[in-house]
Amino acid sequence: MRWQVAGTMSVVLAGGLAVSAAQQEGSREAGPLAAKQVTILRCGALIEGKSEQPRRNIEIRIEGEKIVSVGPITHATGARILDLSRETCLPGLIDTHTHVLLQGDVTTEDYNRQILQQSNSYRAILATVAARRALEYGFTTIRDLETEGAGYSDVDLKTAIDKGIIPGPRMRVATRAMDVTGAYPVLGFRWDWPDWPHGVQVVDGADEGRKAVREQISKGADWIKVYADGNYSLRADGVLDDIPTFTLDELRAIADETHRERHKIAAHAVALRGVHNAVEAGVDSIEHGMYIAPDDMKSMVEKGTYYVPTLFIGEYVAQGRAAEGRQVWQQMVDVHAATFKRALQAGVKIAFGTDAGGMEWTVNPTREFPLMVKYGMTPLQAVRSATASAADLLGMSGEVGSVEAGKFADIVAVPGDPLSDVNILQRIDFVMKGGVVYRGGGR
Numbered sequence: 001m002r003w004q005v006a007g008t009m010s011v012v013l014a015g016g017l018a019v020s021a022a023q024q025e026g027s028r029e030a031g032p033l034a035a036k037q038v039t040i041l042r043c044g045a046l047i048e049g050k051s052e053q054p055r056r057n058i059e060i061r062i063e064g065e066k067i068v069s070v071g072p073i074t075h076a077t078g079a080r081i082l083d084l085s086r087e088t089c090l091p092g093l094i095d096t097h098t099h100v101l102l103q104g105d106v107t108t109e110d111y112n113r114q115i116l117q118q119s120n121s122y123r124a125i126l127a128t129v130a131a132r133r134a135l136e137y138g139f140t141t142i143r144d145l146e147t148e149g150a151g152y153s154d155v156d157l158k159t160a161i162d163k164g165i166i167p168g169p170r171m172r173v174a175t176r177a178m179d180v181t182g183a184y185p186v187l188g189f190r191w192d193w194p195d196w197p198h199g200v201q202v203v204d205g206a207d208e209g210r211k212a213v214r215e216q217i218s219k220g221a222d223w224i225k226v227y228a229d230g231n232y233s234l235r236a237d238g239v240l241d242d243i244p245t246f247t248l249d250e251l252r253a254i255a256d257e258t259h260r261e262r263h264k265i266a267a268h269a270v271a272l273r274g275v276h277n278a279v280e281a282g283v284d285s286i287e288h289g290m291y292i293a294p295d296d297m298k299s300m301v302e303k304g305t306y307y308v309p310t311l312f313i314g315e316y317v318a319q320g321r322a323a324e325g326r327q328v329w330q331q332m333v334d335v336h337a338a339t340f341k342r343a344l345q346a347g348v349k350i351a352f353g354t355d356a357g358g359m360e361w362t363v364n365p366t367r368e369f370p371l372m373v374k375y376g377m378t379p380l381q382a383v384r385s386a387t388a389s390a391a392d393l394l395g396m397s398g399e400v401g402s403v404e405a406g407k408f409a410d411i412v413a414v415p416g417d418p419l420s421d422v423n424i425l426q427r428i429d430f431v432m433k434g435g436v437v438y439r440g441g442g443r
Contacts, residue, residue, distance in 0.1 A: 038063050038079040039435060041411060043089035046070070047419065049387045049402030052380070054088065054419065062409040065434035069405055082441060084413050084430060090383065091403050092140025092410030092433060093425075094390035095169075095365055097287055097308050099357025100130040100142075100157065101150040106320035106359075108185070115149045115186050115197050124153045130361040131157060131168030136439050137364055138428035140410035141170040141390075141400050143353075145225050145266060145287065146177035149186075149199045155220035167438060170410075172394055174266065175216045176201040177225040178209065178254065180245045184227060200227065206253035209246070213257040224258045224265040226251065226283075229274025232290075234331045240291035242271035251281035264395070266308075270332075279305060285393060287353065289343070290314065290336040297346045306393045308353035309340050311371040316359045340375045350377075351393040352386035366425045369418075379422040409435040 039062040045054040048070065061069040061076070101123050105111050114123065127150075134142055147154050154173040161168040179200045186196045203212045213224055228251065229242040246254070251267075258265040259282070266285045267278035275289055279296045285306040286292070292300070292307070300307065314329075314336050321329040343350065352372075354365040372382040391401025400410050413430035430440030 045088040087413035094141040097353030100127040102357035104360040138412040172222040174223040174225040175221040179227040209254040210257040228269040240271040313355035
């Protein structure tokens with residue numbers, strides 16, 4: 001994220017029932033029994049991810065971890081029936097920009113304390129809590145865009161989730177990320193001491209970039225991430241300027257190696273030159289993109305490059321960073337909003353991402369949705385950015401992103417209509433991942 005050079009408690013269910021934490025644990029640890037179980041969700045409304053309007057009074061039949069049918073309510077017997085008739089059901093949400101190994105990054109002190117004082121083991125323990133929170137917020141899939149100095153801990157976390165050892169979303173991970181010498185924290189400490197820890201893998205030159213891609217993929221990276229810029233300033237003409245990190249030749253080599261290995265690459269690119277170089281190099285997603293030049297937007301549309309705007313985090317960190325003397329962060333909020341509006345009008349593909357971890361995991365990442373609507377999206381467009389569009393970016397459209405037969409039974413529900421009031425997505429009270437209920441229930 002860095003942008004600079006349940007104890008025992010009852011949960012109120014959708015149908016009015018309360019189930020203890022211990023009972024929830026039982027449903028999660030059913031193992032082979034869960035794989036055989038037939039479950040029917042009866043939804044008052046369903047936003048299934050493709051239709052323009054919600055479908056009413058819909059029954060979703062689930063066998064094991066997969067959806068087998070979606071249709072009108074029947075009189076099924078012999079199945080576990082969960083009554084969500086007072087709820088609107090949606091596909092499990094997808095956050096394409098998170099950092100589960102980071103626990104807040106508003107100030108330099110926030111970041112340095114974690115990197116210098118916390119062991120990777122301790123940070124991994126905290127990450128298990130973050131992953132569970134992400135799931136309970138309604139995010140059944142995440143793309144975690146680097147560990148911020150915690151090595152390949154995200155690969156281990158993903159493995160533990162996949163094996164059912166701990167609860168959490170489906171994960172796609174980017175491991176260490178890359179930046180150049182002198183451009184990424186931890187910086188500013190004694191020059192005569194041995195090298196300080198880094199939040200990234202330091203890479204200089206095209207050959208080192210190719211080698212780093214190979215290393216990270218061999219250790220389990222699903223995605224490659226690069227930091228394309230830093231040191232932001234606002235010009236008199238309103239353009240957000242920056243200092244690029246990698247040269248264009250370096251970025252092209254890293255992107256080429258990533259694609260040669262049949263993986264995708266994301267670029268932290270906040271301002272004019274970083275975005276331009278990243279787009280020219282052929283990255284698959286631009287992260288943050290607070291300013292994107294019109295010609296680069298045109299190129300993104302032509303190439304199908306995704307934009308992951310992360311609007312809320314920019315507003316969340318602005319005051320704290322301005323207090324440290326970086327006033328530009330407050331100015332960047334308005335620039336970001338204008339860029340988002342232009343990207344939407346230009347037809348740039350937009351996927352939902354929050355940079356959760358840059359804000360503490362006690363902050364609900366669904367606070368991104370109201371800003372997307374405020375700056376021009378319809379509520380349905382905002383929902384699709386976190387479902388079908390996000391699944392497309394991650395190459396997971398055949399598995400998640402919509403509620404239809406053959407896909408994972410990743411389903412969330414809210415007590416109202418998010419297409420009338422998108423803020424309701426901050427009140428998700430039912431979460432199912434792979435046919436297992438992690439939050440809420442039914443009658």
